[in-house]
Amino acid sequence: MSSNTHSQTATASGAGPVRPPNSEDPASARRSSGRRDGFAALHYANYRYFFIGQLPSVVGIWMQTLALSWLVLSTLNGSALDLGLVNALNFGPVLLFGLYAGVVADRVNKRDLVNLTQAVNLTLAAAQAVLIIVDRASLHQVFAFALVLGIANAFNQPARQAMTSELIDRKDLLNAVSLNAAVFNVGRVVGPSIAGILIWQFGPAVCFAINAGCYAFGLFMFRKIRLTFIAPPRAHDSVQKLQEGLRFVRRTESVLLPTLLIGFVATFAMNFNVWIPLLATENFGLGSGGLGLLTAGLGVGSLLGALNLAFSRTRPTRRRLYVSAIILGGVEIVLAIVSSSALPLLVVVLVLAIAGFFMSTTTASANTIVQGCAPDALRGRVMSVYMTVFTGTIPIGSLLTGALAESYGAPVAIGLGGVVAGLAAVAILIWREGFSLRPSVRPDVPSIDDVVASTVPPAAKPLRTASLAGSAQRLAPTPRLDREATAYAAPEANED
Numbered sequence: 001m002s003s004n005t006h007s008q009t010a011t012a013s014g015a016g017p018v019r020p021p022n023s024e025d026p027a028s029a030r031r032s033s034g035r036r037d038g039f040a041a042l043h044y045a046n047y048r049y050f051f052i053g054q055l056p057s058v059v060g061i062w063m064q065t066l067a068l069s070w071l072v073l074s075t076l077n078g079s080a081l082d083l084g085l086v087n088a089l090n091f092g093p094v095l096l097f098g099l100y101a102g103v104v105a106d107r108v109n110k111r112d113l114v115n116l117t118q119a120v121n122l123t124l125a126a127a128q129a130v131l132i133i134v135d136r137a138s139l140h141q142v143f144a145f146a147l148v149l150g151i152a153n154a155f156n157q158p159a160r161q162a163m164t165s166e167l168i169d170r171k172d173l174l175n176a177v178s179l180n181a182a183v184f185n186v187g188r189v190v191g192p193s194i195a196g197i198l199i200w201q202f203g204p205a206v207c208f209a210i211n212a213g214c215y216a217f218g219l220f221m222f223r224k225i226r227l228t229f230i231a232p233p234r235a236h237d238s239v240q241k242l243q244e245g246l247r248f249v250r251r252t253e254s255v256l257l258p259t260l261l262i263g264f265v266a267t268f269a270m271n272f273n274v275w276i277p278l279l280a281t282e283n284f285g286l287g288s289g290g291l292g293l294l295t296a297g298l299g300v301g302s303l304l305g306a307l308n309l310a311f312s313r314t315r316p317t318r319r320r321l322y323v324s325a326i327i328l329g330g331v332e333i334v335l336a337i338v339s340s341s342a343l344p345l346l347v348v349v350l351v352l353a354i355a356g357f358f359m360s361t362t363t364a365s366a367n368t369i370v371q372g373c374a375p376d377a378l379r380g381r382v383m384s385v386y387m388t389v390f391t392g393t394i395p396i397g398s399l400l401t402g403a404l405a406e407s408y409g410a411p412v413a414i415g416l417g418g419v420v421a422g423l424a425a426v427a428i429l430i431w432r433e434g435f436s437l438r439p440s441v442r443p444d445v446p447s448i449d450d451v452v453a454s455t456v457p458p459a460a461k462p463l464r465t466a467s468l469a470g471s472a473q474r475l476a477p478t479p480r481l482d483r484e485a486t487a488y489a490a491p492e493a494n495e496d
Helices: 003-013 026-032 045-075 080-091 093-107 110-133 139-164 170-202 205-222 238-251 253-268 272-283 288-310 318-339 345-373 376-392 394-408 410-433 448-455 480-488
Strands: 016-018 228-230
Touching (some): 045 080, 045 110, 045 170, 045 205, 045 272, 045 288, 080 093, 080 139, 093 139, 093 238, 110 139, 139 170, 139 345, 170 205, 238 253, 253 376, 253 394, 253 410, 272 288, 272 410, 288 345, 318 345, 345 376, 376 394, 394 410
Antiparallel strands (some): 016 228
């Protein structure tokens, strides 16, 4: 199928970027010959701008995250529950706005939406730095900062996640998601390490100021991304558009089950923003440098997990995803034991690195499976459901783990979180996959026929579809959802 036909099909099926055809280069030739390329996504110019722009931004975000925890616990003398509340306010808005943000992401230029939310975050970081410098920061003000930051991120995340797949060809989606995870975890390593030193020398304000500068650089790079956006026909019922995305998630098992699992993992097994500061200050009596060391240990493991996926020859499957989540829960139980014993600090750092490896493997695998199953015209809504479950459950976990840690200590909260997440993964694995741990033969990214069949209402059948490798998808007159589902055949990206 020609690229022009691809573009016409995408335009006819609804909203979405129209991308010029690929140009063959030595990099794409190497990939087509079967040679493994762990940096395949970087051969796309648009993705390179995205990658370069987000790298310093992520470092700055992690510097700000550690500085915010230090500000609450040390500078403002807050409690474990206060820190949990800050995390809840930061991630809570996703529960309120996340699904609607997916509808917005499918109807506007995703790059512009990401840039707008980045500008809001830049302003917030700069304002917080000023408030700390003039000694006007307070717990109530930090709560307000976290809430507004959370609202901006509720709209940023679905658009950013969905935009990734528009910058590349679908065959390189796993590589792009893995590189995104690698960037995130480079930030998790570098950001806290730098922040610990800067807080010790200058206080937390400098971390917020640097984050504002990193956001400015990211905005500059993102503006170089070129995706021609065709606005969809005006919709008069946003609720109907939202229901279409929810219906697709509910009827597509390869989206529903990873999303459910991630909900359990995010709620109970990913509360490191609460656990690590408490371990550093209460269990080990460490300063900002020790806090940075523990956070960097988690980040090193997460980075290795992301790079392992980026260079992997195999696509992730649901079975591997469940096993990875089970191991993550087990490692957190070990972390709870070693953090409450008299073992050296380096042992705790090592266990945190192992936990980071399987946390990164679990989240990146789930993200890849969900994005790979989502039709282009529904991807913003599908990813908003995923991100609402992923990010929106974090405040629940933060409040629970904060309350548990305040009453029984951080190790108990960590151990219980690992138990619940591991049992949830075991239950889903046995329920849907059986007792066998053999690799699944069936791929977790369905064919276009499976996608359409699982999405459209029964009254809309029969459908006439073509294979992904064949000619453009065409459908008999059916409801709008049917037409949108056929956009699964993604138009090809511009590769230079």
